Amino acid sequence: MPRFAGSESESRARAICSAHLEQSGLVATEEPFEFSEFPARYGAPVVGLLLAIVVLLTVYVYWSHGGAGPALAVLALGASLIIAIMRWFARRAPLHMKSMRSKSVNLVARRGNPGVWLVAHIDSKSQTIPMLLRI
Numbered sequence: 001m002p003r004f005a006g007s008e009s010e011s012r013a014r015a016i017c018s019a020h021l022e023q024s025g026l027v028a029t030e031e032p033f034e035f036s037e038f039p040a041r042y043g044a045p046v047v048g049l050l051l052a053i054v055v056l057l058t059v060y061v062y063w064s065h066g067g068a069g070p071a072l073a074v075l076a077l078g079a080s081l082i083i084a085i086m087r088w089f090a091r092r093a094p095l096h097m098k099s100m101r102s103k104s105v106n107l108v109a110r111r112g113n114p115g116v117w118l119v120a121h122i123d124s125k126s127q128t129i130p131m132l133l134r135i
Contacts, residue, residue: 006102033103035104036096037101038100039093043089046085047086061074
């Protein structure tokens with residue numbers, strides 16, 4: 001069963017993990033945060049659409065406006081734009097986009113000084129589009 005960030009199933013999994021961590025001698029605390037669901041839900045289709053547009057525009061420029069030189073320029077410019085958009089979707093959009101805001105909680109467990117860090121995902125999947133379709 002999927003455990004999307006911010007869902008009830010993620011909350012139940014976090015409670016189970018918290019109990020196990022505390023039984024192991026760690027102090028578990030919860031730190032709430034907000035994020036945009038847009039990149040995970042629609043980032044792949046947006047990038048796929050942009051890739052298709054760049055390919056079609058490259059072919060159009062190749063056949064209609066002077067061959068390989070201008071077409072390669074369009075392809076390079078389009079690829080650079082797509083890379084910049086992908087980087088923004090991956091790094092900045094989840095925290096800074098205003099649309100599709102959602103809330104979740106990080107579970108932070110500590111023990112000792114210096115502290116021991118444990119990092120893991122409680123949510124099971126961020127993308128709603130199956131991997132095969134995204135590929």
